[in-house]
Amino acid sequence: MPKPSFSDSPRALLVLIAGPYRTGTNGDPQRIHANRRRLESYGLPIYERGHVPIVSEWVAIPIMHAAAGLAADDRVFETYQYPVAHRLLECCDAVLRIPGESRGADADVARARDLGLAIYSDVLELPLWPITTDSGP
Numbered sequence: 001m002p003k004p005s006f007s008d009s010p011r012a013l014l015v016l017i018a019g020p021y022r023t024g025t026n027g028d029p030q031r032i033h034a035n036r037r038r039l040e041s042y043g044l045p046i047y048e049r050g051h052v053p054i055v056s057e058w059v060a061i062p063i064m065h066a067a068a069g070l071a072a073d074d075r076v077f078e079t080y081q082y083p084v085a086h087r088l089l090e091c092c093d094a095v096l097r098i099p100g101e102s103r104g105a106d107a108d109v110a111r112a113r114d115l116g117l118a119i120y121s122d123v124l125e126l127p128l129w130p131i132t133t134d135s136g137p
Helices: 029-040 043-048 056-068 074-089 103-115
Strands: 014-018 052-054 094-097 118-120
Touching (some): 014 043, 014 074, 014 103, 056 074
């Protein structure tokens, strides 16, 4: 296990979680949902290291629903999911690429590299950021 180290970054990182979403599901909504839950399961560990997690589907799904109703077919998915993810990456500081075959996640990593973002393959690689206990105003 890597030794914890505190970040010298001036702020917490916005970390995109990239991994399988539709890959290997054959369009089965239950399997897609299970993949999304797996992506989301990395959110708390990222947050506990002091950073802000995001899954691109959290942003893309409402856009896809607005474009096509509740049934986002492959055409709608291809039209919106990847462009949304790539725009979102322009706002991110890093990507956590979780295990599993995914052409979309691989494209996210390639785009993140082009943008000069940090790429991690394990939550424990993320630097620790001092967590404040600020309860607000």
